[in-house]
Amino acid sequence: MVCIIYFVYNPELYGNLADWVGIIATVLTIFLTLRHYSNDNRIDFRIMCYSKNVSEKENGTTSIKGERELVVCGVNFSKSPQLFRFEGFEKKESVFDLIGRMYSGEKKFVLPLDFEIIRHEVVDYELVNQNEKSKDIFLSENYVNRYLKINNIDIHEGFFVVYMHISGKRFKNFIKAM
Known part of the structure; x- marks a missing residue:
């Protein structure tokens, strides 16, 4: 043995x-x-999107208008401060769109926003610290609906809200309907 x-x-x-x-x-x-x-070093950024009624304060009273607005912001869950900016909306692709884009060599693009209609300056990158929220971006519901209609995005199919990191990485959140 x-x-x-x-x-x-x-x-x-x-x-x-x-x-x-x-x-x-x-x-x-x-x-x-x-x-x-x-x-x-992992970048963890989550997008929040919700709609709310537009209200205005006058003489100590708050009145709610009939309008609604879409509020978009993001939260940085990374372990260090990061630079992000709001890019806009992106169409949800069908399988046929994806196959066609693969064969044609087209690049996917984010639909540009008309930033003059938006209330805040959101063109520049914003420094978002660890576990903090970026500034809110308010978009009127009429503007978003008109914008989606012009760019042939069916609101019932849904669309993506897109943020861009300074490194070029894109973060998206799917929105079904408003």
Whole structure:
């Protein structure tokens, strides 16, 4: 029995137990270090979108108008401050659109917004700190509906709200209907 074990495992050829423990510890250390630092640099940005009634204050009373507006903002869940900007809306692609775009070589584009109609300046990148919300962007419901209609986006099919990171990575949130 001893003779068989000696030929299967030769410590001079394969190393002793201390060598194996050292090899495993080194590999595990490298793996855990890479995993830790890759999680630190991950960009985690989530888009919030909701609609609300437009209200205005006058003489200490708040009155609600018949208009509604779409409010868009984002929250940075990354471990460091990041730069983001609101890009606009994007059409939901069907399978046929996707196949056609693949064969034609077209690039997907975000539909540009008419920023003069929007209440806030949203063209520049905004620094959003860790676990903080970006500034709210208010879009009137009439403007959004008109904009989607002009760009042949069916509001009942849905569309994407798109934010852009300074690195070029795009973050999208799907909106079904308003």
